[in-house]
Amino acid sequence: MGYVPLGAVFGYLLVQAGAVWWMAPLTSLLVFAGAAQFMAIPMLAAGAPLGSIVLATLIVNLRHVFYGLSLLDKLPQRKLARWYLIWALTDENYSVITTLPAGTSSTRMVAVAMLNHGWWVLGTLLGAAIGLQAPTALTGIDFSLAALFAVLTAEQWRATRRPAPILLALASYGVARWVAPSQALAVAIGLCVVLSAILSRSSSSNNNKSMEAST
Structure with a gap:
């Protein structure tokens, strides 16, 4: 249900930016990509x-490729369910699905994704309705997206106690902010992907050497 207030913020901001009210729930129904939808608001305004928005969405959602790779053995075999779950693989859905017990049915995983999708559309619709009635813009509520990711980061830290991903993200954004301030987010995501791949390969190589030494 945390999707409801966050979706409401998106719907509100989109209507306040000048969009017709029905564009907010329609976007959430067909796109369902929270961070990318928030990013698109100032671009649309x-x-x-359209090409620039599509490219920016691709860059922002590039992390979903790695989400999908880590779930290949858990995805449903039925084509319709499989494609829907791939399309609906948001940060929150990924967090929930990866914590489900082993052996969880594909029907339950799809149901989780559909439930979250429904909450998101409902929240967006409520936000759009509020945006139509609000006389003035409420500044600062767009920070709720940053707050959501802060909570997700805190939960990841509590679950893994691994400082490397957080430090890597902070360092990448620091470099990106210095090199390309106007495109800091896209550059930071790219740096994180590249550095994570390098560190992962290095870790795998060290593990293989350790196994060879032990044998």
Whole structure:
């Protein structure tokens, strides 16, 4: 149900940016990509071309490729269920699905994704309705997305106690902010992907050497 207030913020901001009310729930129904939807609001308001929005969405959601790779053995075999779960694999759905007990049915995983999708659309619709009635813009509520990711980061830390991913993300954003301030997020995501792949390969190589030494 945490999707409801967050979706409401998106719907509210989109209507306040000048969009017609039905565009908010329609976007959430067809796109269902929270961070990318928030990112698209100022781009739509500024009249950015569709190609630029598509490219920015691809970059922001590039992390979902790695989400999917880690779930290949858990995805449903039925085509319709499999494709829906791939499409609906948001940060929150991934967090929930990866904590489900081993042997959880594909029907339950799809039901979780559909439930979250429904909450998101409902929240967006409520936010759009509020945006139509609000006389002035409520500044600062868009920070709820940053707050959500802060909570997810804290939960990941509590679950793994591994400082490396957090430090890597902070360092990547620091470099990106210095090199390309206007595209800091996209550059930081790219750096994180590249550095994570390098560190993962190095870790695998060290593990293989350790196994060879022990044998």
